[in-house]
Amino acid sequence: MEKLITYNEIHRLRKEGFSNSAIAKKLKISRNRVIEYGKMTPDEFYLFAISLQSRGKKLDPFREKILEWLKEHPDLSGAQVFDWLEEKLEFSSVSEGTVRNYVNELRESYHIPKVISEREFSAVPELPMGQQIQVDFGQTKVPKLDGTYIRLYFIGFILAHSRYKYVEWLDRPFRANDLIRMHENAFHYFEGMSKNTSV
Template identity: 40%
Template sequence: MVRWKMYSDIHHFKDIGLNKTQVANRLNLNYKTVRKYWDVTPDEFLEIQKSRKARKLDKYHDPILTWLKQFPDISTAQIHDWLLEHYQDKTIKDRTLRNYIMDLRKKHNIPKQRTARQYQAVVDPPMGYQLQVDFGETKLRSTNGGKTKVYGMGAVLSNSRFKYSEWVDKPFTTSTLISMLNHCFEYIGGVPKELVFDQDKIATVNENYGDIIYTYEFEKYKKTMGFKVHLCKAYDPESKGYVKTFVM
């Protein structure tokens, strides 16, 4: 919007008869900037801005293209989330990213195709064997009338569907997760053989060729408690099961 106002102002003063130097002085702009846009049409200006914004995403070209090739039906919103998770870039605009992805799909012939997923019945594990764990957050009204964000963990025993949940008012850390799991194990009366998680940054710090590298604190806790971990794909909540609905 700021650049469009600048362009509009340049052409306003041009139309009333001012020359480039006068326009530059009036708008406190560099003379080269005024000269650059002096004979540019509105459509050409919008194309210039679109190209300028797209160039900002070129540094993410390789990971975006890789995701598109691996998951052709992926949405712009999912790629936006992944970029935020991996690169913490909060400046990316939805429309800019959508246009960039459309250009990549066209250039590399990657149509957005949704493949039919094959489902089959899965036998429940034995009683007490598997615990599915997930996380969520919401805002609650506080006693002073404002709103406070709270963070929750939900857990469901796969066979009995026995549930446990706990909420805190601070973002999760590995220590928070361990504390909540201890409370959960005490509540359900034991430690399951297997815990199922999303591939979540709370419990993991990196993924290298499919081998999960745990944080030191969580790896030590896992070995001490004697359970194994199954990590679902973060972009595939349907592989999680019952707990996803429970938390969401």
């Protein structure tokens, strides 16, 4: 019933001229969910809703644990939940996309909107050589030869004094073991460790 209300609200707001992002914000659901429901006809949505009721999901045994994580950390992303399932519960039988969809459904069902953490920026004081490495993360979309795009994720290490840089890239979100390996690679590249590391 709740999904039906959401489906009807999405189509009502679309007719009133609201964008997918605006609808997602109003209904406190993901933009992907708005797009997914927005493409369905009433008959398609009915079959979809029936299929959800009649099938179990691989992540159902971890439902309570995932809910616990989301309630404690409202800014948790689907990618982070995917990592925690692998690292904390040693479960890796589903794709990251499946986890992301499951997380979005739990957020919608239990009214747990994703909290966007605002980053605070401040000037870093000039430090002597060897005192500090700054670490930052980012992502970008780059074109492929077939005209489609791929999202790439990167981590950058910068020596605070000399601004000497080291960067690594991945075609998926970082996991904890990636970050450990990349830190070790950066220290090897710089031929040593600084006294401090700031993120």
